[in-house]
Amino acid sequence: MRRLLPLLLTTAFRLAVWCLLTADLSRLNLLIGLVVALLLPRAHSRPLPLRALLRALGRSLLAVPQAYLEALRLIVGREPQEEEISEATTDSTIPLLVFLDVFRITLTPFTIVLGLEDGGRRYRIHALRLRRSPAADPATGGPTP
Amino acid sequence: MTLASFADHASLLLLGAGLLLWFWGTWPLLESRSYLSKLHALSVADTLGSVLMLLGLLLRIPGQWPLLVLALLALILWNTIFGYVLANCSLASRREPEP
Numbered sequence: 001m002r003r004l005l006p007l008l009l010t011t012a013f014r015l016a017v018w019c020l021l022t023a024d025l026s027r028l029n030l031l032i033g034l035v036v037a038l039l040l041p042r043a044h045s046r047p048l049p050l051r052a053l054l055r056a057l058g059r060s061l062l063a064v065p066q067a068y069l070e071a072l073r074l075i076v077g078r079e080p081q082e083e084e085i086s087e088a089t090t091d092s093t094i095p096l097l098v099f100l101d102v103f104r105i106t107l108t109p110f111t112i113v114l115g116l117e118d119g120g121r122r123y124r125i126h127a128l129r130l131r132r133s134p135a136a137d138p139a140t141g142g143p144t145p
Numbered sequence: 146m147t148l149a150s151f152a153d154h155a156s157l158l159l160l161g162a163g164l165l166l167w168f169w170g171t172w173p174l175l176e177s178r179s180y181l182s183k184l185h186a187l188s189v190a191d192t193l194g195s196v197l198m199l200l201g202l203l204l205r206i207p208g209q210w211p212l213l214v215l216a217l218l219a220l221i222l223w224n225t226i227f228g229y230v231l232a233n234c235s236l237a238s239r240r241e242p243e244p
Contacts, residue, residue: 023211064221071189075169082182099226107225109189112181112232126181126232 002047006096009048011037046094056090056100063104070109073130080128084114092120152204159201166194180235184228192224 018033090097102113105125114124170190173183199217203210
């Protein structure tokens with residue numbers, strides 16, 4: 001199952017895109033879509049861990065409402081501060097998981113992934129942080145290292 | 146209120162909100178801010194604003210839903226990943242001066 005999963009996923013995704021593009025669910029069109037999906041070249045991929053994949057997908061979907069909340073906070077908040085943080089990767093050996101992680105982090109307006117660091121073990125993230133109050137922040141922070 | 150007029154009003158609201166996010170995110174591009182903070186603002190405008198507009202269009206012309214859903218998916222994925230690509234490129238140019 002784990003070995004078949006990449007094939008099933010790519011084929012299902014391509015077939016779904018084909019159906020959306022043609023807006024036609026007749027049997028012949030589905031057959032053509034399936035043939036196209038199978039004939040297009042595929043990247044050689046390692047077996048996918050299903051549980052980690054579902055978790056990454058769920059977190060990516062949750063990032064969408066979170067992105068809107070952050071956008072609202074960014075719009076109503078005062079001028080934010082920039083900083084660089086890092087976050088551990090889920091599994092940097094599986095490209096799909098890295099893609100979902102990068103998507104989840106970059107989608108939200110407060111964080112953008114800059115790249116991988118530490119030999120692929122951590123993401124380098126550029127983040128915004130809202131200042132609490134003008135009194136608490138005397139603007140002498142200087143550049144972050 | 147009938148369902149059709151409700152959809153009409155809701156779509157207007159979504160289109161308006163999308164336009165608002167667009168303008169809010171485009172304004173920082175004209176200011177002298179750091180490259181990356183412009184990218185943060187742009188992700189609000191480009192991705193989130195455009196998604197709201199497409200949802201508004203979805204309510205307005207439901208007959209075209211397959212293409213609109215495809216556009217929605219492509220927009221979210223491409224915009225977000227392009228943001229990452231641009232951020233990553235800025236990292237490369239920042240490292241260049243070092244020996």
